[in-house]
Amino acid sequence: MDPPDDQYSLLQELLNMINESTYDPSYVQSETVKLCPKLLVNDFGSDFNPPFYYFNFLLSYLGNGLVLYIIFKYEKLNTVTNIFLLNLVLSNILFASSLPFWATYFLSQWVFGSVLCKMVSSAYFIGFYSSILFLTLMTFDRYLAVVHAVSAAKSRKRSYALVSSAVVWCVSILASLKELVFQNVWDNPPYGLVCEETGYSRETMDFWRLVSYYQQFSVFFLLPLLMVTYCYVSITLRIMSTRMKEKCRAVKLIFIIIFTFFVCWTPYNVVILLQAVHSSGEEKDCDDSNTLDYAMFVTRNVANLYCCISPVFYTFVGKKFQSHFRRILVKKLPCLRRRLSLSSFSTRSSSQKTPHSEYEC
Structure with missing residues (x-):
């Protein structure tokens, strides 16, 4: 048996060989990693976001619930x-x-567990993405009904609507898979339990974050904006070339829809694009990062508001839905019967309307 000193020498040589074969000094970096303080930004989000979230929730359930009814x-x-x-x-x-x-x-903090962290994150983005896609799809369908009324009559069937809706839901779910995979709950002092991206390397999460930024800007903003603008400009030109009554009011309504879409969605998506550019840069300035975070809190709530008020533009602009709404008001509040003309309750004229009549107010 070898003496203890010889055994120690052999062990030391073996460790040296392992270190020499696995250690490369060129990969060692001594520079300091700069972390941006987010305490003030998070405090601002804690004060600013909850009132808007509760307001948007109530407004959305009231408006969309009424449309559903x-x-x-x-x-x-x-x-x-x-x-x-x-x-x-x-x-x-x-x-x-x-x-x-x-x-x-x-x-406070995330108190709902890991499963709800993934589900709520996914539901937020699935609803967010599908909402803008359905708005775009409805605009395109309205374009077909007005500009190409004769040729589109054969294709605008129930099966066409069902297949198109299924495609929108599938695209929205696929675009939201990142939230289902990356979102998780972990303890982050001094904030407590947080529901954020974790569990993978920083490079992986940064890559997919950039993908989501550019996906949001291109697929769920730029493309819908171009389609909505083209469709409504074409509809406007078609309406102006007809003898439709109150054509000026219809054009004003179209302008309001495009203007509201642009105002609500553009600031948020510009911030998204700036965040993508900032994240892809090698040197990250903390002041710029915090400014973008503040802007994100504000513009995101404006974009959320559009998801709540959008059914108003696509339902109550038509005479038929106005008639239904008046009928509900008279039924629930009989005192309004004198002020609301009961003649508007008849929907016979709506069954004989032209493709342009849904814009009459």
Whole structure:
């Protein structure tokens, strides 16, 4: 048996050989990793976000709930427009259902567990993405009904609406898979339990975060904005070339829809693009990072608000839905019967309307 000193020498040589074969000094970096303080930003989010989340939640459930009630009580679900409208309402309700969870989270910490962290995060983005896609799809369908009324009459069937809706839901779910995979709960002193991206390397999460930024800007903003603008410009030109009554009011309504879409969505997506550029840069300035975080809190709530008010533009702009709404008001508040003309309750004229008449107010 070898003496203890010889055994120690052999062990030391073996360790040296392992170190020499696995250690490369060129990979060692001595520079300091700069971490940006986020305490003030998070405090701002805790104060700013919850009131807006609760307000958007209540507004969304009231507005979308009313539209849902009118659809099932007075309308039929065998038309293309109503199928798209129903899916839009469902996507808005799905999106709004996540807001109370986020409001509670900003007020304290994430107390709902890992499963709900993934589910609520996914529901937020699925509803968010599907809402904008259904708005775009309804705009395109309206374009077909007005500009290409004759040729589109054969293709605008119930099957077309169902297949299109299924495609929108599939695209929205696929675009939200990152939240289902990366989101998890972990303890982050001094904030407590947080529901954020974790469990993978920093490089992996940074890569997919950039993918989501550019995906949001290109697929869920730039493309819908171009389509909505083109469709409504074409509809406007078609309306102006007809003898439709109150054409000026219809054009004003179209302008309001485009303007609201642009105002609500553009600031948020510009911030998204700036965050993508900032994240891809090698040197990250803390002041710029904090400024973008502040801007994100504000612009995201404006974008969320559009998801809540969008059914108003796509339902109550038509005479038929206005008639249904008046009928509900008179039924619930009989004192308004004198002020509201009962003649508007008749929907016979709406069954004989032209493709342009949904813009008459």
